[in-house]
Amino acid sequence: MDAVEIKGPAAAFGPRHEDINEDANRFGDRYSIRFVGKDKVCTNLKYKDKHSSVSKDVSKEWCDGCPERDGCAYFEPFNQIKNKTRSLTAPHNYLEIFPDILDQWGDIEVVLIDETPWYNIFEKTARIGAHDISHTRSALRKLDDEDKADSDVIKRALSLLDTLSAGLSDKDGGERQADRAYELATSIDFDELTTELTKIHDGRVLEGTDYTDAIVAIADNLTEIKQTARWASDQGIIGEFDSPPEQLWGVDNSTKDNAKFELRWRNVDLMEIARQKPVFVLATEMPTESVEAMFDLPVVTVEDTVTPEAEIIQLNSRMAGITRLRKRNQTFDNLVEFTRSLFGSRLLVR
Structure with missing residues (x-):
């Protein structure tokens, strides 16, 4: 993300990086908050x-009762917000938590979202690998043995896992299995x-097993996936909706010997951000209709399309200030009109 001069308080969101600190340091003291992942x-x-x-x-329960919370770096940004720090820099994947935070941070004037491709509408993702299916099978058998759930439902869930597993090993991409899995x-x-x-999943993670429960991942997000596919169809992004397209529901075989069944869905929480503050979406590939x-x-x-009729001025001397621009008439008038148009608007910059 390139530096942008903001006169008032701002929240700036850049591309996802494993560590946003290096990019954020370019903004200087004004952008002083850093969000660091809990695991890190x-x-x-x-x-x-x-x-x-x-x-x-x-995760929240663990943090609420943690004796080391007061000194935890993860909570430092939240404390800075409470202490009236005026600006914040964070990667895209923190957007969904900001309706609440921005509501608490009354001084902020603008939100910048930089380098946002259209598919960030489908921001949330769950990935199910072969080991996830194996662990989920084991958990289902445990429930069946202990009579914790209806046996017929368990059998149907196991059939779903079999279908997902077949899709992961399908050299043709698993499209047929993906459709069957959706049914x-x-x-x-x-x-x-x-x-x-x-309960089983969280207990095993606490014991040291790292996996995503396949049935929980599907059950928790199936409605959002259907809504996203329906919306994408209505917007003309995909064809007539029958089952979700591979961008939202299907096998990712791009990594050899590490295929995963991916679920993607629209992040509805993003809609709330623009109801809290004016939003500038910079350098985006998204069409206006999608935004x-x-x-x-x-x-x-x-x-910012430059045509032969465009007036391009490079001001490279100490004398090239606003008075020089004013003499050029049209450029100055355009800048004034552009500035006036910003107030009270939600702006997309391409």
């Missing part, structure tokens, strides 16, 4: 490297299973 900073040996593998509620998933009542499987759907608001689009 957690010093509690009981929970270290396990936060990302359990549900958010369980099975939409015909199963997961409520009873997910409650018990979540309007993303935020469910009208969008002002500004393109």
